[in-house]
Amino acid sequence: MSGNKKEKAALPSLQSLMAEQNPLQMQVLMTTLALANTESQALISDVLxxxxxxxxxxxxxxxxxxxxxxxxxxxxxxxxxxxxxxxxxxxxxxxxxxxxxxxxxxxxxxxxxxxxxxxxxxxxxxxxxxxxxxxxxxxxxxxxxxxxxxxxxxxxxxxxxxxxxxxxxxxxSPTNYLGTNPQALRAFMESGGESVLNGIRLARADVKKAGGKLHISQTDETPFEIGENIATAPGKVVFRNDLIELIQYAPTQETVYSRPLLIFPPWINKFYILDLREENSMIRWLVDKGLTVFVVSWRSADDVTKDYTWDDYSKNGVYAAVEAALQASGAKKLNAVGYCIGGTLLSGTLAHMAANGDDRVNSATFFASQSDFELAGDLRVFTDGPGRSYIDSLIEKSGGVMPGAMMYETFNWLRPIDLVWRYVIDQYMLGKSPRPFDLLYWNADQTNIPGKVHQRYLKDCYYDNKLSKGEFELLGETVDLKNVTIPVMVQASRDDHICPFESVYRTATVFGGDTKFVLSSSGHIAGVVNHPDAKKYQHWTGGKITETGAEWLETAQEAPGSWWPYWWDWLKPKSGAKKKAVQPKDMGLGAAPGTYVKVRLQHIKLPLK
Incomplete structure (x- = not known):
């Protein structure tokens, strides 16, 4: 803390910098500043x-x-x-x-x-x-x-x-404007105006890259390649249909638990947030525990899948993956995980399974996932009448698909200080080129969503909250989450702005069996993907399930570090006896991380209207 104060105190003041200039230099700088400020105002307008x-x-x-x-x-x-x-x-x-x-x-x-x-x-x-x-x-x-x-x-x-x-x-905020941002003015004075001129070059490059529209680059994407330096856990694609690829990861232990773990990530982003780097990979950590791990990789919506429905995602996603994972592993039951919207889909499908006597899923864990949307936060702005009408118009213009670029913009504007204005200042005012950052590379690697799937999510889940009320229709039946009586663990993150803590907590009250709840610090990503070796943050467990998360927290116990070990203590006894490990079969479908994950938005041509 004291080091930061010393560093700030050492910065030259704007008055001292101005005093160092001779009159001619000062006149040139002020003229340049006036022109740059005009360009800066236009840039802000382009952002807005x-x-x-x-x-x-x-x-x-x-x-x-x-x-x-x-x-x-x-x-x-x-x-x-x-x-x-x-x-x-x-x-x-x-x-x-x-x-x-x-x-x-x-x-x-x-x-x-x-x-x-x-x-x-x-x-x-x-x-x-x-x-x-x-x-x-x-x-x-x-x-x-x-x-x-x-x-x-x-x-x-x-x-x-x-x-x-x-x-x-x-x-x-005055920090967003060149004329009232002292950091930007200092950089301008120290660089002789070059900082702002470089910022304008960066802005124009972003406009050119996005085909005439300003699209702020948050990171330098050039150093990253999927399967080469991110998403590198070894494995095989053991199943593929038009919607999913199912990846089975290679064991690292001589013996493994008999029941595999099947993970359903969100289809709004790609699965490799769970395998970003070796040192923070949840997939590698689970494999090292002796689990046979399967992960679903969703296809980005295109001409083939643009008309898919929620039922298709349940049938060709959850049901197909469960069947394929059991067949590949030789097991009769498995444990499942649903992350964010992947958990919403999983919970409804589990209710459908329960209603039809399908007991192949032994337990379920939900990461930052909502099945009750009563307290779903700022995203509800997009789910009432005007919000849904706006989304409907976007989908219609995009040929029946919710464009991934629009989802990216939406999530950025949920946290504009950190995900919009920070980069406007750093790049366009301070003239700093974006640095390589794998997390931001993943964040920008968005997917398209079938319009019908997205529309139903917003209306039936967010707006009408049918899933928690026992009114949600799936595969021709009305499903009730109270029929899900398998063991469940629900994880929430305290600072999650996408799936708020209290909203996720309500999800822990909707199932009919034994449910555990765990709260981690940090947000939607860092709160979930927090490797124990990092020794970061803290988590809370053991509270009494009552009406509100605040009441639960009053009776919970705080512990330092990652929540993963607590989850593993719960999951391990549900994973069956040990057996000899075998490598994933080569089905002729290629190696992990598969092909669907490598398709970027620019590879998909939508029939725009």
Whole structure:
């Protein structure tokens, strides 16, 4: 901590940098800065006019942000007391700001900075930048609280207002603009303007790469090759149909447990997040424990699969993979894992199996997966009427497919500070070329989704919550998760912005058998993929299953490090007796990681309308 403070204190101030310039140099720099700032403003406009949620507001507002804002405005107009309270909060915020600035001018100790966007020392030491930051914070707090003052506002409009207000306040952060970002101005002064000029070159390269539309590069993808330096666990493809490839991994032990483990990853991303590098590979860790591990690799939707339905994913995905894994391993039962939407599909299929006396799945584990969507978070913005209509229009324009590029944009805009504006600043303002990072390579390696599958997910699961209510239809039957009586473990991540902790916790209450719940720290990816050797984060176990996750956490025990060993202690006795290990059979389908995983979005031509 002290080292960071020393490093920040050593940074030259903007005043000292300006004092070092002679008048002619200063005039040239200021002229260049004015031109660069104009280009920067245009660049921000290009970012906002993209496919993110805010961009839709400039494209006819198909997601109904204007409707939500109008509802709040009309509500407050009809409730003068609430409007007065909101404005009093704004007034108190500004009075507090003036008082704070006055006290610090008299020598009082400034408050510590907690927002990482404002970590540059100029935000604390330069009175002008400090005032800009504090004013932004006061106005942001007031804007974010307006919807809460509106009484009797429908829940969907309240959620939509909060979501779009958050997007707008994030956009307005002074760090996003060259003229009010001291870090960018310092880099500009130190480089003689080269930082911004290089940033413009990077922006134009991103526009060219995306065929005329700005697509922010988060990483240098050139060093990575699937099967060569990522997704390298050895194995064979032992089954293939038009929807999935089933990969069986080679054993590393002389004996293995008789019941294999079959993993259903999400089809929104590719499976190799579970085998990104040797040192953090969950697949390798499980194989080293003596398990025969199978993983489903989903096909990115194209002309062959674009009309597939949820039933097709259950029949040709879950059922087909279970049958093929048992046949390849010689086992009669297996343990299953579902990650994110792969878990949603698995839970419904398990209910269908239970209703038909199919007991081939011995236990199920769910990673960051929802079967109850009552508290599903910000993604619900995309599931009410305007949100689904917007998604429907995208699918129609893309020939019946939900484009992976749009999914990528959506998930980025759920965390815009980290996944959008950070890269706008680092690359386009500071002029830093993106660095190679395997996790971001995986994050950008998106897949297309059959439109019918995505539409049903949004309506029947997110909006109507039919799966948890026992109203979901699958393969011609209405399925009830209470019929799933096999042992279940549900894992959630405390800071997950895609599948929130409380939402995943509700999933732990919907099954009919013995269910364990484990909570990890971190988010949707790092909370799940946390190798024990990394000795990172912590997890919580042993709480009493009650109505809310907060109540569960009060009775849970915290332990350091990864949650995987806790899971293994639960899974091991369910994995059967030991037997001699055998290598995966060569079915003539190729080696792991298979062929479907290597198909990138640019390889698929959609019949755009």
């Amino acid at each position: 006019m993209g496919s993110g949620p805010v961009g839709t507001m400039a494209q006819g507002d198909p997601m109904g942000a204007g409707e939500a804002f109008r509802a709040v405005g009309m509500n407050l107009a009809q409730n003068p007391a609430a409007l007065m309270r909101a404005n009093m909060e704004l007034m108190r915020g500004w009075m507090g700001l003036w008082n704070e600035m006055t006290q610090e001018a008299l020598g009082a100790e400034p408050a510590p900075e907690t927002d990482k966007r404002f970590s540059d020392p100029e935000w604390q030491t330069n009175p002008g930048f400090k005032f800009i930051r504090k004013a932004y914070e006061v106005n942001t707090k007031w804007l974010m609280g307006l919807a809460d003052h509106a009484t009797d506002l429908p829940e969907n409009l309240h959620l939509r207002t909060k979501f779009f207000t958050q997007q707008l306040t994030d956009i307005m």
